[in-house]
Amino acid sequence: MPGLTFxxxxxxxxxxxxxxxxxxxxxxxxxxxxxxxxxxTDAAMADEPSDDLQxxxxxxxxxxxxxxxxACGGVRFAGDGIGELTRVYVAAAARGSGAGAGLLAHLEDLxxxxxxxxxxxxxxxxxxxxxxxxxxxxYLEVAPFxxxxxxxxxxxxxxx
Numbered sequence: 001m002p003g004l005t006f007x008x009x010x011x012x013x014x015x016x017x018x019x020x021x022x023x024x025x026x027x028x029x030x031x032x033x034x035x036x037x038x039x040x041t042d043a044a045m046a047d048e049p050s051d052d053l054q055x056x057x058x059x060x061x062x063x064x065x066x067x068x069x070x071a072c073g074g075v076r077f078a079g080d081g082i083g084e085l086t087r088v089y090v091a092a093a094a095r096g097s098g099a100g101a102g103l104l105a106h107l108e109d110l111x112x113x114x115x116x117x118x119x120x121x122x123x124x125x126x127x128x129x130x131x132x133x134x135x136x137x138x139y140l141e142v143a144p145f146x147x148x149x150x151x152x153x154x155x156x157x158x159x160x
Contacts, residue, residue, distance in 0.1 A: 003066040004099055006106045011050040011060050011074075019062060019072040020050055023089035030126050031150070050087060052076060059110055060087065063094075063103045070094035071103045075111050075119065083111045085121040088130065100133045112159050119159060122151035 009016045024044045028036035053060035053074040063071030073088040085107065090100045111119055120142065123130050131153065139155040146154075 004097075004102055005064045005067075006061050006103065007064065008110070009060055009062050011053050015062060015069050016060055016072065019069050019089065020045065020087060022091060023072060023087055024048075026089065026092075027124075027127065031124070050074065053087070059107075059114075061103065061106060061110070063090070063099050063106075065094060065097075065099065071099045073103045073107050075107050075114075075116070077114065077116070078120075081115065081117040083114070083116040083119045085119050088121070088133075090129075095129055100129075101137055104133070104137045108157075108159060117159055118156055120145060120154070120156040122146065122148055123153045123155065124150055125152045 011017070011020065021041060025036050025041045028040050028044050032040070050060065052058050053076060056077070058074055058076040060074040061072065062069050063073075071090045071094060074086045075083040076086055078084050088100070088103065090103070108119065121134070121139070123134065125131075134155050137157070139157045142154050142156045144151070144154050
């Protein structure tokens with residue numbers, strides 16, 4: 001997609017914090033079937049911090065369209081060549097533009113550079129756009145690999 005760039009960032013940087021808040025606001029609202037209340041979004045962020053998506057434990061990337069953040073996504077380094085995709089989000093206005101597929105390709109490239117051989121993730125059933133994106137990008141359903149309370153689908157992709 002023309003004008004789409006990716007930058008690795010600190011999860012605490014202002015633009016990253018804003019995109020992570022938008023991500024949580026979206027998934028919390030979808031979970032409850034209504035607009036999320038700010039306190040609910042803040043609580044979800046506190047329950048699932050993103051601080052480890054930097055340095056030796058992971059990476060966080062922002063997708064910028066003409067310099068404006070429209071997406072985010074991270075890879076948590078889980079060990080044994082495995083990375084876990086997390087915080088993958090594309091703002092509603094940018095969905096269907098190719099930003100999500102571009103973001104996943106960029107995260108896969110970063111994972112390969114970090115010598116990861118497999119990416120995996122969990123996703124809820126109600127996140128239909130995300131599930132379609134993962135399927136289009138080659139992520140396949142696998143046996144459950146954790147007991148996270150909001151996991152309804154477990155997906156993975158082998159990296160080459």
